[in-house]
Amino acid sequence: MIISEPFIRSWFALQSQLISGLQHAYIDLHGAGVLPGGLTVSYPDNLDSTVELSLAAQLARRSGAPVTGTSISKEDGATILRIACPMQLGEHADGALVVEVKAPPDRQAAVLQLLKWGESWLNLALEQRDEEPESEGYKRLIQTGMAQKDYRDTVTVVLALLRVRTACTRVALGYSTENGVKLDTISELGELDFRSTRVKSIESAMTEALQHGSTVSCSNSDNDTGEFPQQRRLVESGSLSGVFCVPILQGLCNPLVICFEFANGFSHESSRRAVCEEGATIVAPLLELHREQKRPWLHRLKALCHEGIQQLLDVNGRQKRIGLMVFVLLLVLFAQSDGEYRVPASATLEGTVQRAVIAPFEGYILDARARAGQQVAEGDLLARLDDRELLGERRRLRAEQGELAEQHRQAVATLDHGKAKIFEAQLEQAQAKLSLVQDQLSRTELRAPLGGLVISGDWSRSLGVPVQRGDLLFQIAPLDEYQIVMKVSDKDIAEVKVGQQGLLTLSALPRDTVRFTVSGISTMAPVETIEPAFRVEAALQETLLGLRPGMQGVAKIVVGEHRRWWIWTHDLTDWLRLQLWRLWP
Template identity: 30%
Template sequence: MSTLTSPTATEASPPAGATLQAPPAPDTPLDAWQALALARTGDQLAQAWLGVLCHALLRARAGLVLMAQPDGAFAPVAAVPPGKELGHLAEVATEALRQRAGVLRHNAAGEALLAYPLSQADSLSGVIVLDLGPADAADAERARQLTHWGAGWLLDLMRQLDQARIHAGARQARVLLDTVLALQNEPGLREAGIALVHAVGREFGCHQVQLALAEGRTLRRQAVSHAAVSDDRSQQAALALQAMHEAFDQEQRLLWPEPPPAEGEVAVRITAGHARYAHEAGAKALCSLPLVAGHQAVGVLLLERDTPFSTGEAELLDALGPAVGPLLVLQREAGQGAVARLGRSLRSALGAATDGSRPALKLGLAVAAVVLLLLAVVPVPYHVSASALVEGAQQRAAVAPFEGYVREAPARAGDAVKTGQLLARLEDKDLLLEKTRWESELDVAQRKEREAMARGNRVDQRLAAAQANQARAQLDLATSKLERVAITAPFDGIVVKGDLSQQLGSPVEQGKVLFEIAPMNAWRVILKVDERDIADVRPGAGGSLVLASLPGQSWPFTVKKITPVSVPEEGRNQFRVEAELAGAAPKLSPNMEGVGKIDAGSASLLWAWTHPLLDWLRLAWWKLLP
């Protein structure tokens, strides 16, 4: 079906190839005046009114009513005869809309086409188009007058329908608001149920209203209006529950007596329980309304009265069910204990996991569960990671043999040295002078000893001999120091610490470490293992080392020693673990850092990833226990 867009002052013709075709005719046509009286919607009213105009008042061959749509276009809402192709009316309709005035045209065969705009409040509401067929001037003028008269009547009838629809919406909003406020003001579920059945009974003129709430897939009566005591074990109560179960199981509103199906509707509703209850209770009209919360029926209202429920009342009840259901659920949950709430949550989660909703999400969760199970069951090699430092297998210190001053220092950290190579030399001027002094003292003492011996003076001889021994000892000490002024490398290796090139002439104390030298072909790895993982490390365990400077290579090692003393570093206690590189030592340098992984058996990946947290939780729990 094509539409005619609202024209502007500059438009001269309708869209090319525009086609106007009315909706198909109803299966059972009614008399035009009777259809007008029974019209309940704008489209029904327009169709009935056009039938009266074309058949009862005029003898038009065809007619069409176009009404404005929310998007600004004009679409057919009624046509006579229904279902006929009416594209030839498009041009005259467009002209009437453009001019906002009636348009009458005659073709070469003397056939008349009449278009009359529907306008109100300076706005176009639509247009009426008639195909009058062969018509003289008098017939055309009569058709124009009747159309002008009928247009005002049609607009007034549509305005009345709009007002009735507004009043119905206002009543529906009032009923919903009053009912919701009445439920919210009640302290518990029982009081809310009683307030609900009485409010619904007053609003719809019912002599009895019953409320049943769902417990799983069964219903349990909660409240009955106009009854001081309710016997749930009576035959009538059982039949009422059966009737409400029909609406609960079918998840739709049920009316008894069942109204005839609407046009084109194929109704399949089971109301046998309603019939049995109506016969037992003597009710003339029943309505079972499911109360819905979250797309699920949580209860049913059963209304009884003496007159059938109208279409408007049924629509109001359909709006009441979703509004009341969540409030009753909240009232019931507020009165439940913690155990009941937990059970409800578990049932809800189980139901959401087993129903057919969100298949993609459930498939993803199932795959995640399988992956998690594999991570928890399948064992993989487990390693303890620790920061690593490379040191020489043995490290020798070159110290100052005595107090003195630095004369020269050709070696510095990083230099490769050979056995006996000079590292540094101390100043020896004072030692040479001291050696000369003690040599003189020795000569004097020896001469005195010889003179005393010649005189036979034993006392002077022994005194001179003692002075000679003292001078000889001091001379030996000075000679020894002179031999050690040159500090040399004890073996082939590399200087890992020490640089005196900027301290020439500075004093050094005896025993001060001047250089540290490590061999170049023997290394050891120092691993700093966290105290939480030290229990998994055993002497003799293997492992792999990766250095920060060589991240693409790894070297195997073997744990040799675990120091039983922890050292605090970076806020944690760490144990020093010594390991030896296996096989040929790679080309390394002292103090290289990296990461070492120590073999600690096998475990699941899930345990390996989560055991630090689990251990922390166990310790925290143990601390909290009294």
């Protein structure tokens, strides 16, 4: 594994808590566990100069023993202990550590002991990290890359972490184009000058590796320069010790090449080559995914169509694709054929004739024999109004009539013609009132005007309720004469004409259909409806057993022949035309 600068800084933070008075620290490490050229880290990171600390570290490393010294602080005159001791971090690295501590000279042994403990802790942490599976490091790399939202941020983070994982100097990424490989990014570099010789050398080396089809390596010590001249030119132009160019061809829509540059410490060892190939193979799908997401939708659509055409032309699974193409062809032909276009509408079954039974005068419900849903015959008693007041009025009028008749006879007998005329007029008036009461008594019994079904009216639980003259008490419709009332949307009403035929399916009789003919169309839609719908009436061409007024269902009016694709899509196209017209200036 590679010892990184953040790892050492976290260790410095722990040492500052253990060693009180720690002012400065400096570490210089070399070996297989650090990047080529070594690793130097200072604490704090804003030191003005580390020359003296570097010299002390070199002295301790050469002597192999701790080197100590003291100085006086210029700020407060306190004693500053400077201790430089060699460090051995197992097989990872070796070097030296220098610390400056504000403490008296008698604390020198205690500080040395704390530094030894810190070195032991550092070795233990490195051993635990060595025991960690290699896949865990790449797992964190992938998670870090996926956490980035922008493609450029993803590439920057992934290439930086990949450089650390492979212990190389730089990592370059390029994508395949029609003219070769186009350089996309170089780790730890912002903007690229694509006209520079350096960039062109990298692109040429990547193109050479892509044409070769497998990993290409080259070092400054190779004598044979004929097989991969572009790799040799890249090494020489960048003063590198060697390069690995790893092309990734399989599993990607667009092949890519990752180039690993080593300023020092390059070798053709299979382990180093395997590390670079493994890292390139792992990060390639992540980079390709983010790159595809960044591309405009039109480019993604073109790539998808190109991929679909290639799959159709592929030999594997040809029979399935031929079957799919035949199915699509048949579907297109079927869509181009003519079909019956029908306008759907909600429908209600009503009686052709509906007779109303209304209250003939003001009164009270005395008895109710029928209710909604009951079948009645012509003349059947439906309800009876209270006639007690009318009977009393009839008796009073009869008595008054008898009295007036007697007075009229006496006036005639006495030859009083004036009174006789008056009594005669009053007698005719009483007779008229009596006839009116008698007529009202005859209408207290409400009878069915025709045989059929009572479709509204239930007074059996409202006995004694007062009614006014003209109140609707019952509605009766015949059982053998029906019409269909449909509500057709305003979007389809222009297609509907009188005389057109259709089919009706009722919710109560879903297995049967009834044919009908349009007989009337309303000229305007009701204002109170939420969505404009026109009333369309139709006459039944046949009847079914079990039909009842008030049944609801779905009717479809046949309006003509159209192409099936138009039938399927005209609602959408009409809506789009309307929206375009609305937005058009």
